[in-house]
Amino acid sequence: MGQQSPGQELSRFKQNRRSEIAQAARRVLERDGYAHLSARKVAAEAGLSLGHITYNFAGMDDVLSEAYRLISERLRNASDRCLQQVDDQPVRKFEAFLRAGFDDEFLDFRHLRVRIDLWSAACNSEKLAETERALYDHYRQMLESLMRPLADNDPAKIAAIPALLDTIMATQDGLWLDWVRHRNHDAVENGLQMTMKLVRTVLLG
Amino acid sequence: MGQQSPGQELSRFKQNRRSEIAQAARRVLERDGYAHLSARKVAAEAGLSLGHITYNFAGMDDVLSEAYRLISERLRNASDRCLQQVDDQPVRKFEAFLRAGFDDEFLDFRHLRVRIDLWSAACNSEKLAETERALYDHYRQMLESLMRPLADNDPAKIAAIPALLDTIMATQDGLWLDWVRHRNHDAVENGLQMTMKLVRTVLLG
DNA sequence: TGGCTTTTGGTACGAACGTACCACAAATGA
DNA sequence: TCATTTGTGGTACGTTCGTACCAAAAGCCA
Structure with missing residues (x-):
């Protein structure tokens, strides 16, 4: 051709x-x-x-890798869009971003299964694991950029941010998993409220 | 025969x-x-x-189901053993149980991969999903039994327990996943400390 | 012992898999 | 136009899968 x-x-x-x-x-x-x-x-x-x-x-591994890379890109773009919303209060902007990951678009079995499958597949492929880590890192950095204004230049609070991020990222993954497990919106809401309570306690308390 | x-x-x-x-x-x-x-x-x-x-x-589905049921049983027995340790302070007993899920025995790639694979497999089999939910429920009930003494019969605190459990269970799953992702003990430690901070804020504050 | 049921070891079958391979079509540059 | 490269459609090969099937072995009871 x-x-x-x-x-x-x-x-x-x-x-x-x-x-x-x-x-x-x-x-x-x-x-x-x-x-x-x-x-x-x-x-x-x-x-x-x-x-x-x-x-x-080169093979199906290559196809899978490219497909997951593409999925990650779409998720990241969706996150980027959420980030562009404006709000005068930084804490409200932070919460809006946190909740955006659990609106009806993302809280869908088929989309979440893709994520869970990726967790599992990453255990058997370093390449997929790298893709998954990159997705994690991107989302974490966005959370951090929204969290930093909340620390109000207080060194003690700024120092607490990494630990807070470790925790919140884990809770987010766990809440997605739990929604697939129980399909219970209340549990998700509880998790988000507790996450905000923790953020307020550590950074605004 | x-x-x-x-x-x-x-x-x-x-x-x-x-x-x-x-x-x-x-x-x-x-x-x-x-x-x-x-x-x-x-x-x-x-x-x-x-x-x-x-x-x-009846088929390989049956084998898988029985294998995962067996794995769940082993995990539950391990949890039961942790529960039997004694401590005068309820909050210390709670924390010890929380941390037991992240000691060297559990924080092992092969064991955690089994869990992650189960999350994935449960998406395709209602029977495996039921097994996984039962494992979740058992662990959650143990956490609750240790958490209840912390509420000190305060109705407001008791009412907060379910939301706290939703959150902590999610964080636990997320921390296991994150350990497979990053193999970072510090992140796990941070997550556990933040979890305890949240528990203290809500139930002991 | 003889006559059963249960257990065992092994084979065989059909389906699905990844992918190598190939003949041909289409497009391009000389 | 023609040779060459690139893209396309399809077939075929070798493997592996789950599992159906079966003959022989083994245990048990009358």
Whole structure:
């Protein structure tokens, strides 16, 4: 199908196909879960033949890695959008961001299963683990940027931020997991309120 | 290989084989992870032929379910043992139990991977989800039994216990996950200290 | 012992898997 | 136009999977 000028055009063509396939893999992950993903299913979802996967990817590990990288990117973009909302009170902005991760868009079984599957898959692939850590780091940095104004330049409070972040990040993951487990909005609400109470105690107390 | 008196003896024989196979499946889950478990591997681990699995179990789902049930039982027994330690101060007893879940025995990649795999597998099997919820409920009830003396019969504090449990359970799961992610003992320690701070604020403040 | 039921070891089957491979189509540069 | 590269569709191979199936062994009771 034709030569391309070296590098640029070639990679654009290939990149398009790679992206189509990775997007299809993402949809399969969301619809059927990691356990039921297969090369044939991804190809069918993309409307392409099986050959495209071998042609554009080193293997299914490569496809999975790209798909999860793409999912992470989408989640990060969604977080970025939440960050742009304005509020005069920093603590309200912080809480709004915290709660954004638990609105109806994110509190969806199919989306959360993708995350949980990623936790599990990361145990068997250092590459996926790296992707998952990058997602964690990004979200944590956003939380930190919203938390820092709350410390009010008090060195003692600033010093407490890392420990607070360790805890809140853990609680967030746990609340997502718990929602899949119990589908109980009250538990999520309780967790968020307790998280805010902890933040206020440590940083505003 | 012989008749048994109906019911009792039969089930004891069968139960032994079932148990052997389930234990072998547990070892495979701990050594290789859910993704690399197969009927042949379990049979080899048990030192039995493939026929025993079909003879004693309805299918691999059945084996998995029994294996995870067994794992849950072991975890619960370990928790029960921690509960039996004595301390004059209820808050210290509570903290000791909280920390017991993060001592060197539990903070092990292979054991934690089993938990994470279970979270993932539970998304695809209501039976496994039920097993996982039962494990959650048991641990939660133990936490509650240790938390109740801290409320000191204050109705307001007692009313806050469920929300506190929702939060702490989530944080615990999140800290286990985070240890697999970062292998950072400091983060775990920070999470535990913040958890205790929250408990003290709500119940002892 | 003879006649059963239960247990065991092993094989075989059909399905699904990843992916290697190939013939052909399409596009491009000379 | 033609040679070459790149993209495409599809097939086929080798593996592994769960599990059905079966013959032989082993235990038990009459």
